Amino acid sequence: MVAYRYLGRSGLKITEITYGNWLTHGSQVENDTAKACVRAALDAGISTFDTADVYANTAAEAVLGEALDGERRESLEILTKVYWPTGPHGANDSGLSRKHILESINGSLRRLRTDYVDVYQAHRYDVSTPLEETMQAFADVVRQGKALYIGVSEWTAEQLRAGHALAAQLDVQLISSQPQYSMLWRVIEEEVVPASRELGVSQVVWSPVAQGVLTGKYLPGTPPPAGSRATDEKGGANFISRILGQENTLERVQRLRPVADELGLTMAQLAVAWVLQNDNVAAAIIGASRPEQVTENVVASGVTIPPELLATIDEVLGDSVQRDPGMTARNAPGPR
Secondary structure, three states: OOOEEEOOOOOOEEEOEEEEOOOOEOOOEOHHHHHHHHHHHHHOOOOEEEOOOOHHHHHHHHHHHHHHOOOOHHHOEEEEEEOOOOOOOOOOOOOOOHHHHHHHHHHHHHHHOOOOEEEEEEOOOOOOOOHHHHHHHHHHHHHOOOEEEEEEOOOOHHHHHHHHHHHHHOOOOEEEEOOEOOOOEOOOOOOHHHHHHHHOOEEEEEOOOHHHHHHOOOOOOOOOOOOOHHHOOOOOHHHHHHHHOOOOHHHHHHOOHHHHHHHOOOHHHHHHHHHOOOOOEEEEEEOOOOHHHHHHHHHHOOOOOOHHHHHHHHHHHHHHOEOOOOHHHHOOOOOO
C-alpha cells in the first residue's frame, strides 16, 4: 500500500503517490476509463487526488467528483487549484482577484460534489492583483470552511516567502507548493526547496516522469510511438516536444535502464521513486490513461535509492538536467 507523508508543517497526511487528472479526465480518456483509473488508485491505497478548475475547462473536476461520489469523504484528501480562465474567458474569469477566487471555489466544490477541499492552491502567481487581496480571499475561503489549508503552484522562492508571511498574519496555513520536478527538471532545488524547508512547506510535484520521457518509451532517432502523449495534440504534445528536442537527452535516458534493473523497477517507477528521495517532497502526482499505469507507478512508494545509484543517475544525465532556478519566473504568466 502507498505510504503517507505529512504535508508541510501541518498535521495533514497525504499519500506520497497522489493521483492527478491533468490532460486525462474530460479530455484524453473516456469517462468510464477515467473512473476505472480512480478506482485503481483507491484500490492501491491512494487517498489523495489533485485537480484544477482549468483542466478540460472544468470537466476534469466534474469527472473526479463523479468518480469519488460515494466514498467516505473523511478518508480522502482533495486538492484543487485556481488561476487560469474557465468558461467564456470574461474579464474577471482568470487570475487571483477576490472575485475570481470566491466564485471559483464555489464552482469547484459543486463539480467535486464536496463541501470542502483539503488544499486550495493558487495555480500561478498573479502579478496583476495585489498579493494582500489574494491572500485575504484565500483566508476567507478557509474561514468559510470551504478549504482546510492553502497552497501555491509554480511560485518563486521570493513569492512563496511573501505569500507565507501574509498567510501567517491572517492565521491561515500555507503548507504546499506544487512545482514541476523530475530527474530532468530540478529548478526548484536551489531556491524553492530551501525556502520551503524554512517555512514549513512541502512540495507536491507534477510531471515526475517528465511527461513520459523518463519511462524510456521514446527512443533516440525513432518517431514517437502511436498513441503516446507526444502524438496527442490534446494530451501535451507541445509540452513534451521541448524535451524530445533536446540533444542527447533520449540517449541518456536509455542509459538509466541498468539503474532501474538493479533496483528491480521499471523506468517509470524509478522516475517516481527518484523525486520521493527529496525529503521536502510530500508527494509525486501521477496521471494515467489506463488503470494498469496506476498499479505500476504505486510500486515506487517506499523505495529507497542508494546514494551510489543517485550519483550514477546524475552522472548519466549530465547537462541534460535543467537546474536554472530562474526558469520558474521565466515560465510564469505575465500581466492579465
